[in-house]
Amino acid sequence: MKLASLKSGRDGALIVVSADLKTATRVDSVAPTMQALLDDWDTLAPKLEIISAQLNAGECATAFALDMDALAAPLPRTYQYVDGACYISHIRRNRIARGDKLPDDILDAPLIYQGISHGYGAWNDPIRGQKEADLIDFEAEIAAITGDVPRGVSADEATGYIRLFCLLQDTSLRRLVAPELKRTFGFLTSKPESFLGPIAVTPDELGELWDGKMVSGKLKVHLRGELIGDLEAGIDSPFDYGHAIAHVAQTRAFVAGSILGLGTVSNEAADTDPSVGCGCIVEYRALEFIKTGTSKLEFMKSGDRVRIELFDRTGQSVMGAIDQVVA
Amino acid sequence: MKLASLKSGRDGALIVVSADLKTATRVDSVAPTMQALLDDWDTLAPKLEIISAQLNAGECATAFALDMDALAAPLPRTYQYVDGACYISHIRRNRIARGDKLPDDILDAPLIYQGISHGYGAWNDPIRGQKEADLIDFEAEIAAITGDVPRGVSADEATGYIRLFCLLQDTSLRRLVAPELKRTFGFLTSKPESFLGPIAVTPDELGELWDGKMVSGKLKVHLRGELIGDLEAGIDSPFDYGHAIAHVAQTRAFVAGSILGLGTVSNEAADTDPSVGCGCIVEYRALEFIKTGTSKLEFMKSGDRVRIELFDRTGQSVMGAIDQVVA
Numbered sequence: 001m002k003l004a005s006l007k008s009g010r011d012g013a014l015i016v017v018s019a020d021l022k023t024a025t026r027v028d029s030v031a032p033t034m035q036a037l038l039d040d041w042d043t044l045a046p047k048l049e050i051i052s053a054q055l056n057a058g059e060c061a062t063a064f065a066l067d068m069d070a071l072a073a074p075l076p077r078t079y080q081y082v083d084g085a086c087y088i089s090h091i092r093r094n095r096i097a098r099g100d101k102l103p104d105d106i107l108d109a110p111l112i113y114q115g116i117s118h119g120y121g122a123w124n125d126p127i128r129g130q131k132e133a134d135l136i137d138f139e140a141e142i143a144a145i146t147g148d149v150p151r152g153v154s155a156d157e158a159t160g161y162i163r164l165f166c167l168l169q170d171t172s173l174r175r176l177v178a179p180e181l182k183r184t185f186g187f188l189t190s191k192p193e194s195f196l197g198p199i200a201v202t203p204d205e206l207g208e209l210w211d212g213k214m215v216s217g218k219l220k221v222h223l224r225g226e227l228i229g230d231l232e233a234g235i236d237s238p239f240d241y242g243h244a245i246a247h248v249a250q251t252r253a254f255v256a257g258s259i260l261g262l263g264t265v266s267n268e269a270a271d272t273d274p275s276v277g278c279g280c281i282v283e284y285r286a287l288e289f290i291k292t293g294t295s296k297l298e299f300m301k302s303g304d305r306v307r308i309e310l311f312d313r314t315g316q317s318v319m320g321a322i323d324q325v326v327a
Numbered sequence: 328m329k330l331a332s333l334k335s336g337r338d339g340a341l342i343v344v345s346a347d348l349k350t351a352t353r354v355d356s357v358a359p360t361m362q363a364l365l366d367d368w369d370t371l372a373p374k375l376e377i378i379s380a381q382l383n384a385g386e387c388a389t390a391f392a393l394d395m396d397a398l399a400a401p402l403p404r405t406y407q408y409v410d411g412a413c414y415i416s417h418i419r420r421n422r423i424a425r426g427d428k429l430p431d432d433i434l435d436a437p438l439i440y441q442g443i444s445h446g447y448g449a450w451n452d453p454i455r456g457q458k459e460a461d462l463i464d465f466e467a468e469i470a471a472i473t474g475d476v477p478r479g480v481s482a483d484e485a486t487g488y489i490r491l492f493c494l495l496q497d498t499s500l501r502r503l504v505a506p507e508l509k510r511t512f513g514f515l516t517s518k519p520e521s522f523l524g525p526i527a528v529t530p531d532e533l534g535e536l537w538d539g540k541m542v543s544g545k546l547k548v549h550l551r552g553e554l555i556g557d558l559e560a561g562i563d564s565p566f567d568y569g570h571a572i573a574h575v576a577q578t579r580a581f582v583a584g585s586i587l588g589l590g591t592v593s594n595e596a597a598d599t600d601p602s603v604g605c606g607c608i609v610e611y612r613a614l615e616f617i618k619t620g621t622s623k624l625e626f627m628k629s630g631d632r633v634r635i636e637l638f639d640r641t642g643q644s645v646m647g648a649i650d651q652v653v654a
Contacts, residue, residue, distance in 0.1 A: 079445030118406030186513020192578035251519035
C-alpha cells in the first residue's frame, strides 16, 4: 500500500495512492490524517488495503489523477524523530577529512541523535531562509515510520513495528555542526529542518527491496542536475532498522508516528569507484579531500537544486522523489 | 488562566481549572485537547478566559470538583521538546565533581539539546521500567509551552510566544549520560522519559512571579520525604526563556505546543548555604563530593518518592506538584 497526504491544515489529508503513483483517493471516512491512521493502525490499515486494491484494479469510484504538487509531507508533524549515522563510511570519510578518526566504539552501538520532528516539509518545498555562509547541505536518507513500539523490543522484533518507509532529506548547516557537537549535546541549530518524500509505502509494498532488516534499491542523488550519488541503500550499514529501533527503545517506548532514519546512505565502494559518489555534499567533499587534497564540490547556494530518488531493480521509482531548490 | 487535561485517549481532554485548583470544567465545545487550543490559541484562548473568569467567580454551571488523580500531563504528547542546561551551577558542580571543568564557551550561548517529546507522563505516574543499575535520577524544572514561534525571533520578542508554564521532571539515567555525551550526539537512552506537572498556567496567571523573562518562586524538592532542594527559580541562569527560545529559533520555526525547559533549577548559594540544596541527585552528590570528598545521597530505587512543587511568595502552590515513586 502507498499513502500520502494532501496539503490541508497542519496535518494534511490522508490519501491512498496507486502502485504506479498515477491515481489516488481520499480516505477521510477511514482516517482523516496519517497520524490518525498510525494511532489506530491495526484497525484502520486493513480497511485501507481494500481501498488500495480497488484503486490498483481501476475499480475505485472516487479515484482522481494524483497531482504531486498537491502533496504535503506524508506526516507533516510528528512526535519523535531519531536519526542515526549508521552507514559507517559516511562517518569515516567526514572524520578523516577533518583530521579525526573513527570513534573506537563506532561498532558497539548505533550512533543516533534525537532530531526535529515538528515540521517536515513537502518533497518539493524550497530550503528557505538558511544562510549560505552556514554551508547548506542535504542528507539523502530512507526513513521508517513506526507504530507504537514497546520498550525493550529486540532488534529482530523491532522491524515488525515499522508501518511505512519514505525518503527523508535532513538539511544540515555544516558550519554549525562541529561547534555544536563539541558541546556534546548533539545537533540543534545545525539540523534545522527535514523534508519527507511524497509517498510513504508499507514494507510489503517494497517486495524484494525489503528483507525484513534493510531497504535495498538504487538511491540516486542529483545536485545542480549532476548525479553525485548512485548508491546501494541496502548495504554497508552494520546496523539495520531493527538494531536502530532496539537501541533507542532500550529505555523508552515509541509512540505511533515515530520516524527513524539510518542516516545518510553511504557506500564503501565510493573509496575506489568514482561512479558511486555520496549522499551529501560534506561527505563528497571529504572523499575529494582524501583523494586529492582539495574539495571542489560546493555547498548549496540560492537556486541550487537537489533531487533524491529510490529506484527498484527494474528502474522504477519506488516512492517518488525529493526535489528541492534553495530559496 | 489555569489549564489541565483529563486522562482520555492519547491527547487528554482539555479542562479549565480554577485559580485555587479546587474546581474545573470541561471545554470540549471550545477545544477538545490542549494541542487543539495551542494550534489556534489567538481565537480560542479568549473564549477560555471568559470560562475561567466564570469558574473563579463560582458562576460556572458545569463546574466539578477537581480530582488531581484524573489528570494526564497537560500536553501528553507534543512535537518538540528542547531542554537547556542554563543554570550554570548545575553544570559547574557536575563537571568539577568528575574532574572536568566548565566549558569555556558556557556563557556564549545556552547549552540546549533536543529531547523526547512523544510521551509525557502524568504528575503522579510512577517512573517505571528503568534499571536501578542505570542510576535513576530526576531533574526539577519549569517548562514553557509555546505557540508557533517564527524563525529568527529575538530574545526580547520570544517570550511573547510563551502560552503556558508547567512543572517538568526530566528522568535521567546517570550511568548512561557520560558515555552518550562522549559520542557527541546528545542524550538519547539516558533521557528516556519526562513528566509534566498537573496544571499549566498562562504567564499572566503567575503575577509577580513572571517578569517577562524568568519564572520566580520557591521550587521545593523532596526526595524520600526529605527536603533536598529549596531553590529560587528566578535567579542564577544567565539565559532566560527568551534567550533559550531565540537560540533554538535561529535556524528553525517552532510549531505550537513546543516545550522548552531551562534545565535543572540550581542556585549558586548552595555552595555555601546547606539549606539550599539541589534540584537533582547527581548535582547534590557532586556538591557533597566537592565539600567532603564523598557522595552519600543515593540514586532512586524502587519505592523511592520524589516531589517537586513551586510556591509563590505567600507559600501557595502555583501549579500543583509532581509526586512520583519509582516502580
